[in-house]
Amino acid sequence: MLAFTLKRLLSGAILLVAVATGTFFLAYLAIPDPTLGLLGSAATPDAQAALAQKIGTDRPLLVQFGDWIGGMLRGDFGDSWKNFQPVGKQIGLKLPVTLSVVSAATLLSAVLGGVLGVIAGLRPNSWTDRTVKAGAVILFALPGFWVALVLVMIFAVQLKWFPAVGYTQPTQSAGGWLLSITLPSFALALGAVVMIAEQLRSAIILADRQDYVRTLRSRGLPQWRVVVHLVRNAAPASLTVLALMFVGLLSGAVVVEQIFALPGIGAQTLGASQNGDIPVLLGITVITVVFVVIVNFLLDVLLGWINPKARAK
Structure with a gap:
């Protein structure tokens, strides 16, 4: 290991x-x-x-x-060509906003996608499975920016449950911070929920046909323990998709941050692109790649722990 x-x-x-x-x-x-x-x-x-x-x-x-x-x-990204302030310091002020939204979206994707995938996978071709598949097709086809605007109109403008725009620092108000990232996180997560649910559903159906599952059931093992075995064997493929989704969510955060007026690295990236501020663009790219590498590293270690065969690759 x-x-x-x-x-x-x-x-x-x-x-x-x-x-x-x-x-x-x-x-x-x-x-x-x-x-x-x-x-x-x-x-x-x-x-x-x-x-x-x-x-x-x-x-x-x-x-x-x-x-x-x-x-x-050495961890020094130089100074911005626009305001001549350290790039690392500027990114450090914006990055927590983006990470808050992306991390919450990833968690929502894992939980909702996992629950829907398990329910559909345990009852293939049932009304539940068909409902999940139909919902997956619809959500996957809808443009992300349109979903974000609909969420704003319903839950922010009409119901007034969440703020329509803006970001509250967690140091100012933990409740306000949670409310400010809820709609952006849901808007960002919906597409990922579909992918994870579909992947987990297919993996569970495939695992349920294996001989060891029939053996477990013939020995009288409770259904919940059989489900645990199924999920554990189906998890590697879903975890891989989740890691890929994290990368995609970082990219998708650019659009979501513009819609919800969040002061994250998405707006910073657009501004640097328009101004030709190469040090800021390079700094954001490197920081993003660092997070991608960390996520993939943790994924590889987790898969190696779950499945010892993966360590030989």
Whole structure:
């Protein structure tokens, strides 16, 4: 297990460096002259040259990359080209908002998707199974932004149960914080619930046909213990989907944060893209990849613990 864990840590570190390198050069390829976005189209050549010297883009690209990658490995993402404040500090102020919504959406996806998947998987082709499948098709087909707007209209505007926009810090009010992330989390989670429920349903139906399940039932084992065995054997595929959903939810948070006016990294990413603020874009990308690597690492370790055969991969 130790060798398996170390191997996954090494592969995660390699992935982080590879993505950071690719993102750096792609950013400069997409924004060859960031001074235009920072100063505007009316900027004079002298102003552009002065800003390029200040932010260091007048140097060779490989020199810039060496300085940035060295700082990144030390945890220093440099300064923003827009306001010249440390990138790490700015991301640190926005990241908790996004993580609050994404973490809550992931938890909702796991719980709701797990319950629906188990119910449908234990009664295939029943009215419950058909209802879950029909609901899954409908929810999967609906655009995420439309679902978010409907939730706002019903639960915020009409019923007034939740705030329509804005974010409350948990240090100010734990109840207000929970209310402020509820609608965004549900809007973000609905598509993931569908995927997890479908995956778990299929895995449970497949596991229920195995010989060991018939043996357990023939020995008179209570139904709840049989279900535990089924869920444990069906869990690896669903956990993999859940980890992929976490990555997708991070991306989907950009749209949801705009609809609910949340001050997360989604709005920060859009602003940096419009302004050509490459250090902020690179910092957000690296932080996002770090979380993806951590989630995949925890998933691999968990799967290796559940299924020893996975350690050999």
